[in-house]
Amino acid sequence: MSRPAAPSSPVFSPAVPASPAAGRRPGRKELTGISHEELQSCRALVIDANPTSRSILTAQLRELGVGTVVQTTRPQEARRQLEVQNFDIVLCDYHFDASESYSGRDLLDDLRRAQLLPYATVFVMVTGEATYAKVVEAAESALDSYLLKPYSAVALSERLQQARHRKHVLQDIFEAIEASELERAAQLCLQRLEAKKQYWLYAARIGAELLLRLERHAEAKALYEAVIKAQAAPWARLGVARAEFESGQWPAAKRTLESLISSQPTYADAYDVMGRVQLEEGRFDDALATYRRATSLTTGSINRLQKQGLLAFYLGEDEEATKALDRAAAIGANSKMFDYQTLVLLGFLRFDQRDAKALQRCADGVARALERAPASPRLQRFAAVLGTVGVMLERRIAATVEQVRAQAADIRAPGFDLEAGCNLLTLLARVTAFDVQLPDATDWVRTIGLRFATSKPAAEMLVRAAHVHPPFQDTLRETHAEINRLAESAMSLSVAGDPAGAVRALLEHAASTGNTRLAEMAALSFKRHQARIDDAQAVGEAIAALRAEVGQQTSKLPIDQLDTRAAGGLRLHGDAA
The missing domain is CATH 1.25.40 (Serine Threonine Protein Phosphatase 5, Tetratricopeptide repeat)
Structure with missing residues (x-):
């Protein structure tokens, strides 16, 4: 049966509370075990481009007693909604119309990566038969539920009931986390695991995450391995790799990841960790290939586009960097997932292309962000870098030299970090290649190198940042050797x-x-x-x-x-x- 055509423009329906009268209608379906008052206080978000499906889901939720239902047709709009308010329930279609390269899976992945989806929120993916296997994989990874079309109101009720019940059962753990009592929360998780109480597997995942944050890597690894013995979940195997990596066991982490990727080649999170391992080993080209693969699996992921674009930039792959960073800016500029370093690197690329208008758009984007957070030193540095690139493109040499000197004066400042060092190196390399005379440039490069050559990958990142001017690269390699x-x-x-x-x-x-x-x-x-x-x-x-x-x-x-x-x-x- 064909689906009705989706509207060409986004439709956003404001939150519409269910009427009290509707909530008391005789014979209505209800979620057992949840009070009418609690249901009335629930907020749900329905994400579906198909108006018929969206209306049916909304009606079913209201029939179940859910108090407030918000509707949207596009995942990008849904992402913006989730950035500014909390929802107890999210129902999301897996596929959208043909013009959308961003799927329900991409949305789920981005929400999890940006920490916009609390663990207690119920996220239900809705799919047709053809995508069943993919949604099961996504659901297992995120510990969420799915609905297979065609489905009944009873099936929806059962999914929501199970997920809401889980929230009640694990409430003591959530309360401990809310109070920042991470040790107590971890202990509660371990107790539930040892006693094999209801939802022990969910508790085990939370507990392992807590142990990693508490830097108890060996215990976290043991907990993930205990889960694997009961259920070889991909997230548990990835957890083992994370524990190994964060404790400095990079070869072990690499072996774990190779095995995981071999058996789960579409598990994008595994490529994220593998890329970081490769960077730690100084294998930047391999890391770019890995991040490229992760992006291909989740084409609408802002975070992964930014990672691919950033590394491509430092490796001198300008065309690839421009494409990835430009797309990240296009789909994520108004999102909390967006990092404004993207516009800094894109600005450098626009300078190289001598595209003054595109460079100005990058500077304007950072300026708007700075207006919202005027006290941010990081955004202030971004604005300064792009401002200097702009005046250099206008060939205002004196102003360029003055601004570069002002930024170089901060190299030894406590808040000046490796990212700032890389940006200044990138600027210095381009200023020098533009035939602007900076007598102190080599001394500044040396100072940056001596300060931030703290590891092999950090030193390599510094060298890559100066790739347009090889003499600076030689200076940076010398500083790393000197620190050693x-x-x-x-x-x-x-x-x-x-x-x-x-x-x-x-x-x-x-x-x-x-x-x-x-x-x-x-x-x-x-x-x-x-x-x-x-x-x-x-x-x-x-x-x-x-x-x-x-x-x-x-x-x-x-x-x-x-x-x-x-x-x-x-x-x-x-x-x-």
Whole structure:
């Protein structure tokens, strides 16, 4: 039976509460175990391009007693609704009209990645027979439900009843998370698992996520493995890989992911984690291929488009970067999932293309974001970078030099991070390639390299950021080698029986470079050999002051800024959207 044609323009129906009279109609269907008052307070979102299907779903929800039902035809509009308000129930069609490249699965994936779908929300995918297998896969991954067409009101009622009942059963866990009592919430999950109480599998997933956030990686891995023994769920296998990766066991994580991808080649979250492992190994080209695959599986995912575009940009794949970043901006510019670093990189590409109008659109987008958050240092830096690129394209050389100097003055500022360093390197490389004379440029590049060459992937990201000017790349490689030499030289003192000398040397080098890796090494050496250091109190105070100045060591790359949730992770009930 053919479906009626979907409307060509988006239709958004405002929330319409069910009337009290309708809620008390004799003979109406009800969700057992849920009070009339609770149903009246429920909010539901129906996402379906087909007006007939949408009307039927809405009517069935109201017949069941759901108090407020909101309707929309397009997943992008639904995403915007979910960004600004909470819903207890979401009913989403899997396929939309032919003009939509964004499916219900893409929406579910993006909502989970951006932590816009609380774990307690009931998300039901509605599908036809032909897509049954795909929806089962999505439902299993997200621990949600599905409805297979044609379905009855009774089937819908049963799905909602089961999911709402789960929320009641696990309420103590959600309340603990809401109160930020993560330890207690994790313990409640473990107790439910051990006793094999109702919904123990759901509780196990929440518990494993909590353990990862508490950095109890070995326990999280053990919990995921316990789940796998009962049910070889893809999310549990991915959880094992995440625990291995986050505890520094990259080869093990890689093996786990290779096995998972071999058996689940369409599980996009697995490619996200694999890409991050490859970046940690310094295999940037392989990581781009992996992110490219993830994007192909979820073509409307803003986050994955941004990741692919960012890495393609740093690898000099300008055409691919432009296409991915442009699409991310087109479908996500008004979304909380959108990261404005996308417009910075797109602005650089528009400069390379000498497209002043497109560059100005990028600058205007960042300016609007800055108006909404004027105190954001990150957005302020973005606006400054794009402003400099704009005046350079206008060939206002004096203004270009002045603005670059102003930005370079912040290189040693505490809030100036690796992302900022990469953006400034990208700017410096283009300014120099544009034949603008910057006598201090090489010194600035060296300062950035010494500060942020904290790991192999971080150093490689810095080198890639300067790819349009190879001499800067050589300087950056030299700074990474220098940081390694300084670390080895200091640690040789400890091996020779002078741990106090090692700590002091590391402190001196960290202070002169601002390198957090050296500062962390000093702190670890001090902790290990504190009893053997005469003026331990003074040294400890110096380490604390230095760490406060340069910040904590972090493995975050610019691409990590795009993630509000680890791939495969969950939004917990108390997480901020």
